[in-house]
Amino acid sequence: MTKGIAAPRPSLLHGILSLLVPGLGQFVVGARGRGSAIFASVVVLGGLSAWTISQKARFPDFSLSFVIFAKLVFATGLLLLFLVALRALVSRFILRDASLEAFSAYGMGILYFLALVVAGNQILATAGSAEQLAFVFGGTALFAAGSLAALWLWNVADAARIGGAGLGGHLPSLALPILLVCLLVFSLGYNITRVDLPKAITEYQDISILLPRILWPWRAAFAYDQEVVEETQLIQAPCPDGAIGPPSNEPQAGEPWISATPTCGEVGVRAITGGFEPGTLLTITGGGFVPGQTVNILWKNPIGNAFRPRGVGETEILINENGEFTSQLNIPDVVIPEATASGDQIHTLVVRQEDVEVFGWRFSDDMKLALVGMLETIMMGLMATFFGMILAFPISFLAARNLMAPIVSPLNGIVGGIVGLVAGIWLGSELAGRAAEALGGLANAPIQIFLIGAVLVIGLGYAGLTLAGRLFALMLERLGGAANDTISAILLAAMIAVPGYFLGRGFSRGVMSIVQGADIAAINEQNFAYAGAILLAVLTLLYAFRNRGGRGIPIGSIIYTTTRTILNILRSVEALIYAIIFAIWVGLGPFAGMLALTLHTVASLAKLYSEAIESIEPGPLEALNATGATRLQTIVYAVIPQILPPAISFTVYRWDINVRMSTIIGFVGGGGIGFIMLQWQRLYQWELVGIAVWLIAITVATLDYVSAEIRERTI
Amino acid sequence: MLKVEHLSMVYPDGTIALRDVSFEVKEGEFLGIIGLSGSGKSTLLRCINRLLEPSEGKIIWNGRDITHIDQSELRMVRREIGMVFQQFNLVKRSSVMVNVLSGRLGYTPPSWSLINRFSRADRALAVAALERVGIADKANNRADELSGGQQQRVGIARALMQQPKMILADEPVASLDPVLSHSILGYLEKLNKEDNITVLCSLHFLDLVQRYSTRVIGLRSGKLVFEGGKKDIAEISDSRFKEIYGEEAQRLGVE
Numbered sequence: 018m019t020k021g022i023a024a025p026r027p028s029l030l031h032g033i034l035s036l037l038v039p040g041l042g043q044f045v046v047g048a049r050g051r052g053s054a055i056f057a058s059v060v061v062l063g064g065l066s067a068w069t070i071s072q073k074a075r076f077p078d079f080s081l082s083f084v085i086f087a088k089l090v091f092a093t094g095l096l097l098l099f100l101v102a103l104r105a106l107v108s109r110f111i112l113r114d115a116s117l118e119a120f121s122a123y124g125m126g127i128l129y130f131l132a133l134v135v136a137g138n139q140i141l142a143t144a145g146s147a148e149q150l151a152f153v154f155g156g157t158a159l160f161a162a163g164s165l166a167a168l169w170l171w172n173v174a175d176a177a178r179i180g181g182a183g184l185g186g187h188l189p190s191l192a193l194p195i196l197l198v199c200l201l202v203f204s205l206g207y208n209i210t211r212v213d214l215p216k217a218i219t220e221y222q223d224i225s226i227l228l229p230r231i232l233w234p235w236r237a238a239f240a241y242d243q244e245v246v247e248e249t250q251l252i253q254a255p256c257p258d259g260a261i262g263p264p265s266n267e268p269q270a271g272e273p274w275i276s277a278t279p280t281c282g283e284v285g286v287r288a289i290t291g292g293f294e295p296g297t298l299l300t301i302t303g304g305g306f307v308p309g310q311t312v313n314i315l316w317k318n319p320i321g322n323a324f325r326p327r328g329v330g331e332t333e334i335l336i337n338e339n340g341e342f343t344s345q346l347n348i349p350d351v352v353i354p355e356a357t358a359s360g361d362q363i364h365t366l367v368v369r370q371e372d373v374e375v376f377g378w379r380f381s382d383d384m385k386l387a388l389v390g391m392l393e394t395i396m397m398g399l400m401a402t403f404f405g406m407i408l409a410f411p412i413s414f415l416a417a418r419n420l421m422a423p424i425v426s427p428l429n430g431i432v433g434g435i436v437g438l439v440a441g442i443w444l445g446s447e448l449a450g451r452a453a454e455a456l457g458g459l460a461n462a463p464i465q466i467f468l469i470g471a472v473l474v475i476g477l478g479y480a481g482l483t484l485a486g487r488l489f490a491l492m493l494e495r496l497g498g499a500a501n502d503t504i505s506a507i508l509l510a511a512m513i514a515v516p517g518y519f520l521g522r523g524f525s526r527g528v529m530s531i532v533q534g535a536d537i538a539a540i541n542e543q544n545f546a547y548a549g550a551i552l553l554a555v556l557t558l559l560y561a562f563r564n565r566g567g568r569g570i571p572i573g574s575i576i577y578t579t580t581r582t583i584l585n586i587l588r589s590v591e592a593l594i595y596a597i598i599f600a601i602w603v604g605l606g607p608f609a610g611m612l613a614l615t616l617h618t619v620a621s622l623a624k625l626y627s628e629a630i631e632s633i634e635p636g637p638l639e640a641l642n643a644t645g646a647t648r649l650q651t652i653v654y655a656v657i658p659q660i661l662p663p664a665i666s667f668t669v670y671r672w673d674i675n676v677r678m679s680t681i682i683g684f685v686g687g688g689g690i691g692f693i694m695l696q697w698q699r700l701y702q703w704e705l706v707g708i709a710v711w712l713i714a715i716t717v718a719t720l721d722y723v724s725a726e727i728r729e730r731t732i
Numbered sequence: 733m734l735k736v737e738h739l740s741m742v743y744p745d746g747t748i749a750l751r752d753v754s755f756e757v758k759e760g761e762f763l764g765i766i767g768l769s770g771s772g773k774s775t776l777l778r779c780i781n782r783l784l785e786p787s788e789g790k791i792i793w794n795g796r797d798i799t800h801i802d803q804s805e806l807r808m809v810r811r812e813i814g815m816v817f818q819q820f821n822l823v824k825r826s827s828v829m830v831n832v833l834s835g836r837l838g839y840t841p842p843s844w845s846l847i848n849r850f851s852r853a854d855r856a857l858a859v860a861a862l863e864r865v866g867i868a869d870k871a872n873n874r875a876d877e878l879s880g881g882q883q884q885r886v887g888i889a890r891a892l893m894q895q896p897k898m899i900l901a902d903e904p905v906a907s908l909d910p911v912l913s914h915s916i917l918g919y920l921e922k923l924n925k926e927d928n929i930t931v932l933c934s935l936h937f938l939d940l941v942q943r944y945s946t947r948v949i950g951l952r953s954g955k956l957v958f959e960g961g962k963k964d965i966a967e968i969s970d971s972r973f974k975e976i977y978g979e980e981a982q983r984l985g986v987e
Contacts, residue, residue: 490802636821640887643781644894645811645838653846654834658825 031180032173039169042176047184055172055194059165062201063090066161069205089162090169092140097129097167122193133163157208164201168194227703234707238384242377246370248275248303249317251363254296254348256281263363268304275303275368285329285350295329296348299366304341307372311335312342317365318351336370383705386693391712394689397611398676404611405618405675406668412619413626414652416580419638420630424573428505428561429490431570435512437485438478445474506561513557514550521549580623587620592678593685600686610687614675622671629663630656666728673717673724680713733759733930734780734898739789741775741954749775750786750954757898757932762924764945764965765934768977772954773934777900780932781813782806794897811838814891814929816920818903820883824876828867828886831875832858835893854893861889865919881912888919899923901933905940913937917944941965950976 028042035042039059044052063086071082104125133140137159171194178189251263262281268274282297306312314332317323325332330346346366353362380388414420426434449470456462493501525545530538564570595613603609637655646654683691694709734757741750749772757763765773778784780791782798790799798809814835822831836854837845844850850858862868865885870878875886884904891899901920905913921944923929935941941948942965950958958968958976968976 487804634821634824636817636819637823639783640815640817640821640890641834641837643783643810643813643815643900644835644890645807645809646834647807647837647842650837650840650842650845653848654826654830654837655823658823661825 025181025183027174027177028180029177032177035176036169036173039172040176042173042180046176046179048179048188051188051191055168055175058194058198059168059172062161062168062198062205063165066158066165066201066205069161069208070158086158086162088143089140089158090166092143093133093159093163094166094170096132096136096140097163097170100125100129100132101170129163129167133159157204160204161201161208164197164204168197168201171197230703231707231710234704234711237702237704238381238387238708239378240381241379242374244372244374246273246306246372248273248368250275250277250301250366250368251280252277252299252348252366253281253361253363254284254351255362256283256297257361260361268302271305273303273305273370275301275366277301277366282348284348284353287350293328293350296350299346299348300343301346301366301368302341302343303368304339306336306340306342306370308336308338308340310370310372312368312370314344314346315367315369316349316351317367319353319362319364323367383697383702384708387690387705387708387712390683390690390693390709391716393607394679394683394691394713395676395716397607397614397679397682397687397689398672401611401614401618401675401679402668402672404615405622405671408615408619409622409626410664412580412584412623413630414656415576416584416623416627417630418577419633419635420652420656421573421577422571424571424576425569426486426572427490427569428502428509428564429493430486431572432505432508432512433489434482434486435509436489437481437483439481440485441477441479441481442474444481445477446470448477449473502561506558509561510554510557514554517550517553518546519549520553522546524549581627584620584623587616588624590617592617593682596682596685596687605686605688605692607688610679610682610689613682613687614678617678618671618675622667625667625671626660626664629660629667633659662731665731669724669727669731673720676720677717680717733757733794734932735790735792736776736780737790737792739776739779739791740787741772741779741784742787748954750779752789753951753954753956754789755949755956755959757930759897759930760924760928762921762931762933762944762946764941764948765932765951766936766938766941766948766958766976767934767951770953771951773951774902775954776951777815777902777932777934780900781810781815807838811894812897814894814896814899816884816887816891816899816901816904818906820880820887820907822875822883822886822890824874826875827871828862828873828875828878829858829871831886832861832871832889832893835861835890838894857893857895858889861892862886864892865889880908881915884908884912884916885919888916888923892923896929898930898932901931903934903936906936913940914943920944938965938968952976952978 031042031046033042034045035055038056040052040054040056042052043055067083067086068079070086071079140159175189175194248266250266253260253262256262260281262279265278265280266274266276268276277299279297279299282299285296286294288294301314303312311333314326314330314334315323316326326346326349329349331344332346334342334344336342348364351364449466452469452473453459453466456466459466489505493504496504522542522545525538525542529541529545532538533541592613595616596610599609599612600606603612633656637659638651641651641655679687679689679691681691683689683693684695686692690709690713694706697705697709736756737754739750739753740748742748753772753776765776767773775784779786782791786799790797792798793809793813798806801809823834826834830848833850833854836850836857840850840854859868859871862871865888867878867882867885867889870882870886875883878886884907887904899920904920905916908916917933917940920931920933924931933945935945942962945962945965947961948958948965949956952975958972
């Protein structure tokens with residue numbers, strides 16, 4: 018740190034001014050920007066801190082939290098002052114030289130920070146119940162207040178210094194206050210985003226069961242061929258005196274068999290009081306099953322209903338390496354229906370083995386669903402990019418300043434052009450309507466009708482624009498002189514009055530009905546509409562007359578600005594939000610997602626393309642202009658060759674983004690893998706969610722690589 | 733053929749580029765325009781075919797005032813006036829052939845040219861133009877594969893495609909080394925003499941002006957400060973020279 022030999026005396030007055038109102042001292046000296054910035058920072062950040070506390074603590078009113086925060090600032094400010102004084106004293110009396118410093122500014126900062134940590138609870142106690150405050154906002158408010166106090170005190174020192182030295186030299190560095198502001202914002206951010214590091218550790222177990230299933234979900238991706246072996250042994254129960262029961266099966270060689278002894282016994286009895294007396298104990302043996310896998314034992318009652326017997330022995334038995342097993346089972350309690358209760362009751366003991374053949378695997382139905390969803394997602398991204406590209410390309414020319422700014426049209430041309438454009442579009446849509454009828458309605462031939470409609474509307478609109486513009490200009494030229502400007506100005510004003518009418522009505526419906534209430538606004542609606550029309554008409558007239566005889570109306574710049582504004586607005590809303598709207602409009606599914614992505618793609622690609630156009634070399638454009646080429650020709654020959662590589666690159670990049678976006682657009686009903694994944698998540702099918710995550714990751718990573726490669730090659 | 737009357741040009745930012753410039757060009761002349769950078773040479777040339785809109789004055793082309801004609805009429809005039817640029821202004825990524833053909837756009841019906849279709853006659857014309865400037869073998873190369881001198885020859889071929897009555901050359905050799913300068917100016921001279929195409933050419937070096945022009949005008953800070961025939965240039969005195977080029981200028985390269 019360098020010390021001036023004759024440092025000017027600090028100005029007490031300016032310091033006091035800034036103590037009372039932060040930034041005022043600086044402002045008075047003449048550092049207006051600095052003063053205003055300090056004032057704004059302190060007010061905004063202080064207010065935000067107090068407001069955050071009030072929100073967190075759910076204080077009924079703001080002033081309470083404001084007072085608490087002010088107390089905290091005051092307390093921490095005193096702490097800092099104490100440290101500053103300490104430093105001065107140490108410098109003066111222990112180092113015995115006022116020009117020596119006890120420690121650097123950074124040392125001070127660390128000391129202050131440590132003091133805040135150590136004395137935190139005591140400081141909080143000065144503002145309110147320490148426990149309550151600590152519970153509500155922990156240490157963050159303390160640091161917010163501490164930073165604000167330091168900022169405030171710095172501002173006082175700064176004002177005193179500037180006030181003493183004047184504005185002559187260069188102003189002291191702003192590094193410290195900027196650091197303090199960052200600290201303050203950080204403490205607020207920590208609080209507002211509810212950072213809770215302990216939770217991340219203590220509650221890990223909640224995810225620890227799911228995580229493996231999500232990370233390695235492939236068991237659910239496959240299904241296997243199964244072979245079911247079922248062997249039976251007939252058992253008679255109850256066993257009347259003298260009955261011998263069905264014969265016991267004999268062991269078979271080379272194929273599955275079971276046998277049980279005895280084959281005649283008593284059923285178990287379950288008393289109403291809850292006691293249970295098991296039936297006769299059967300010994301079951303079997304062989305010829307697949308070794309190492311289990312068999313299930315089922316009981317089928319005399320009328321053929323099978324169930325798994327409970328509480329009478331093992332029902333799931335492991336087959337030994339020879340394919341055999343032995344087990345014991347009591348005859349379960351079987352309620353024999355009255356109707357069939359006569360005669361011998363023959364039950365069936367069933368031993369069933371589901372042999373899973375591991376090598377006979379195929380994709381499970383869920384996996385197939387996920388693959389279909391993924392394909393849908395990729396195509397959604399692709400289609401959105403395609404349509405977005407087609408629509409964005411022409412729009413981008415309207416949004417390129419270098420192409421649009423030179424376009425200046427005389428008033429006559431504009432008036433005729435607007436009339437021609439409106440008439441052309443009207444004619445085009447009428448003809449398109451006829452064509453639609455001839456083709457049998459929109460539902461019959463949608464693509465043809467859309468294409469024909471687009472060609473007719475755009476073509477006739479453009480033709481009208483150019484032809485009528487020229488025609489009208491010619492017509493007025495016949496009239497000659499100053500009259501024609503006046504006529505066009507009046508006509509333009511009349512035309513602008515139409516949107517003025519609707520704007521006025523919109524103002525009445527949108528603003529006045531809120532301010533005055535809907536009923537009163539409805540009465541005045543017409544007046545507002547006329548007022549809007551007259552206002553815009555008069556403004557147009559004024560503008561037209563002021564520009565009379567000039568170079569004409571900068572229609573290019575007007576179109577450029579309008580296009581850019583609309584694009585910016587469209588782009589600032591996420592595709593996810595558009596998807597919510599389109600899901601209602603056209604129903605859930607990939608079409609809604611595609612439309613949403615398309616809209617966003619148009620806006621962003623048009624901007625990217627237009628920036629590419631703006632950065633072309635102007636030379637070829639000028640050269641072609643000089644040859645007498647039309648505007649369209651110069652675009653095709655001088656602009657497009659130049660923007661092709663960046664345009665391809667941007668498009669591929671956008672495709673990449675679109676596929677990424679379309680994976681989650683399903684969350685709001687946009688179709689694709691996200692839609693399926695959300696449903697699995699709601700069913701807690703974590704393995705399936707895992708499959709979706711994997712597929713998304715694989716696709717996006719692949720695409721990322723491919724798009725990077727393509728882009729590298731085109732530039 | 734071309735008459736410029738009291739031409740003034742003020743840029744939107746207030747820079748005055750031309751002040752009351754008047755001169756006349758006769759058919760078949762090779763008019764050299766001299767002056768320092770920033771003296772208004774480029775502005776003057778661009779005002780003539782209205783790439784820039786002059787603020788005041790008149791441009792009379794073949795007896796017709798073209799200062800205020802509308803875009804479609806202007807295109808008809810522009811296609812009669814070829815232009816050659818200091819930076820060649822070729823579309824670098826397009827082939828030489830397409831660059832040359834694009835000089836014909838003023839004559840082709842827009843709808844055809846938009847899908848890159850030119851008539852057989854136009855293509856033949858392009859080949860002929862390339863042959864004339866000696867680079868017919870490069871027709872299918874990309875423009876940026878050519879050297880500077882070759883690119884400027886493509887620029888001339890493109891201007892030639894317009895079958896122009898006049899060529900405006902804006903410092904055509906300022907980006908080239910001196911040997912190539914003579915080659916390029918030689919082509920312009922040939923067009924001037926053989927095809928009777930009037931040439932307006934702004935140049936830096938006096939010796940080049942002396943060698944090629946039939947008449948010269950000098951500009952200084954947008955004002956016409958010199959006008960004379962071939963002899964007058966040869967006899968420019970030091971004081972005259974300083975009038976055109978300013979007090980600090982040094983003569984250099986004069987034979």
